[in-house]
Amino acid sequence: MSDRTRVVVTGAGWITPLGHDLESVWARLQNGETAVSPIDRFQAGSFPTTFANQVRGYDWTTSVKDADRHGVIGAHTGFALGAARQAWSMAGLDEAAADPRRIGIYLASGEGVLDFDSYQRTSLSAWNKDLRAINDSQWHDTAVDAIDGAYELAQEPNMPMAHIAREFGIRGPAFNCLTACAASNQAIGEACDLIRRGDADVMISGGTHTMLHVLGITGFNRLTALSTRNDDIPRASRPFSRSRDGFVMGEGSGIIVLESEAHARARGAQILGEVTGYGSTADAYRITDIHPEGRGPCAAMREALADAGIDLSHSTDAPPVQYISAHGTGTQENDKIETRAVKTVFGDLAPSIPMTSIKSMMGHLICAAGAVEFITCLLIMRDGVIPPTINLNDPDPDLDLDYVPNEARSAPVDTCLSNAFGFGGQNDTLIVSRVD
């Protein structure tokens, strides 16, 4: 790997339930705060889950030069534009005069939000009770007035990247991937590969998503994947606790600027870290279950470590990775198997590596989860502070790693490993290292 192109991070930004700028969110993460609250995006009071981590008080139009140029956009696009503006500005790309054909984008965006009210009104108006099916012509006649075509088009998964490209004049390689909770780790890893090949000098990457809507919460409630701790909302997201009962929905976006080291140094850009390793695997096991031994996650972590040139057999004392950002959803299955996989990969070193889940504070941002966790790794290395896993006052006796319970900890960190595993069996691990 010695002669391959090094890929560094020169900008980062996020729009999250904990806030809309890098430093205030980071301060809240260190303080162990959560943004969880009752859902007010729709009337969720009777749902099995009534709470989530919502983005509040955010206005995307303040992040763009001319909102009219963007027309109708979805919430996912709005989050992404705000995060991208922060990252772009931090990287100083406005002043860089880079060739727009050499700037690409690899985003992980989920779908937007279906206009549920119009949809249900249309479907119910056309429902034929005898046939137990809609009358298609009647559905169409209602839809013409009820369902706004421009709004619906704006909910496509590739729209956030298109709007980012338009806002910043990006004309290079462009991809959007959608691999559920693993998506933005995958986007970042693949974006790095494009730079290493020489297909671009700069890549905008990360993720954006909201599933905080009627059918999103419905779907995850039916899967029994969400916490239903409605009587104790602040403590609902409790990864690695014995009493964990599912994840808490979040929403938002995390965007980073990736760049070849040579390109970044030539223009004097500030370097926040280097992506040194990436591993990507498929479980190929079951639709909803993870392989009980964590076969896929183990392989992804091992690939990422190998990609970073880290040989654990030579690391008997000081662990070569000083922090693990856990996927850590707070479901019984994930936390158990992720812990097992980390122990399998790191062996005797595992207990000495702090591993936390910021989902305990921010919720699960689905396609954007990996990106905000990656950005957290950059800040951990910068400040030498590891944010806690909150609500961990009821440890699971079977989960025995160092999850940094409830309070942040000061510790020097030079290399982080960040996991993201998705429904559907995708496993993506990134390794990011300090650059002196």
Place this chain on the structure above:
Amino acid sequence: MSRTVGISGIGPVSTFGIGIDPLWEALLAGRTGIDTVGQFDASAFGCPLAAELGPDMLSIRSIVPKHYRKATKVMCRDIELAIAGAVAALDDAALTTAGTDKDSPPTIEPHRMGCQIGAGLICSDVNELGAALVTSQLEDGSFDLDHWGREGMQNLTPLWLLKSLPNMLACHVTIVHDCRGPSNTITCWESSAALSLAESVRVIQRGAADACLSGGAESRQNVLAFHRQAEAGRLTDGARGAEQAVLPFHPDADGCVLGEGGGLVVVEAVDHAAARGRAVDAIIEGVGITQTIDDWTGVGASGESIADAIEQALSQAGLDADAIDAVIPFGSGIAAIDTAERDALHRVFGDRAAELELVLLVPAVGNCCSGHGSIQLAVAVQCLKTGMLPARRGSEAIDGLNAAPLDARQTNPRHMLVLSASLGGQNTAVILGGAS
């Protein structure tokens, strides 16, 4: 020096059936699969036509291994199309997997087999969701969200959400065929399949796999998708009838017709194919990818950005434009995209653009959205293998391009160029060369 990568198997799925044989026979004969929509009553919609698979063409239970039949209950049409394409592509490539023959050892190690599949925003089955929604309807016809949260949603099967997640195409394919290498889902409309192919090439060249199932599949044969497309102004009204419904590059072009299908190809390192005694059928010589920033709405595209993609692909292939013997453009019949493609071809090929051999597929198979590129790629491979170019459909008076109706002909192309320009502004150019 990076590994040479080719296509060793094709598995197109189209209105003509599964696999290359029925598609190729129809294309040589100049037949169209466009007909009146059969999967729902589209008479009231803007376009009553589509290119669907017939009801007897795809029996998913007979395609998947016996032990996996239960899982077909949670497969939407798009997933079925991808699985059908995988089986056909693996068969064509003479690759044995756990899914093709559970009693024989696989001819490729599971962890060396990747999977990159393009997918679209999948609409939930409107009748399935409607049947649940109606249980929460009040006597006055309005919808009771409170009842939905308490009881109504229980009428959806617990795994309901998983039927319509885009990454479930790759999830099922990786499980059936035990593909444990990198797996991704690209959601960039008509560019999805070519972007997936580009990623498969990268995955193999960086050493993460020896072969990948690659491509895309989609079916938008439902009321919501039709409504969205009609509202976006992308569909013809079908007034000319099925035979003349789509007129790419013609002054009277007024939109496309939706098709369903796509399929997969096997992308494989040439050395790996050779080691198992199989020559690839085409070499992937270059892939160019760009993003349009000027107009990427439902009907727009940029000739300059498409031309940039072609130039990138030529540069990667080390070829001059003169080396391209035939082109498979998107050729959608959507006037603004046709104009941009024509502009791009003139920018790159100059006066020769008017004589370039064009292969037009949308008039035969419709616009298969995220799966469309798979059909283009499969046809390009078949052209290289057989030396034949399919017959062209359409009408006279094509301005500036060699796109008028023509019978199938033997031209023995050495290099084929395949283009896409997606809703959302992603453009791709793939150059395939003959394996000999």
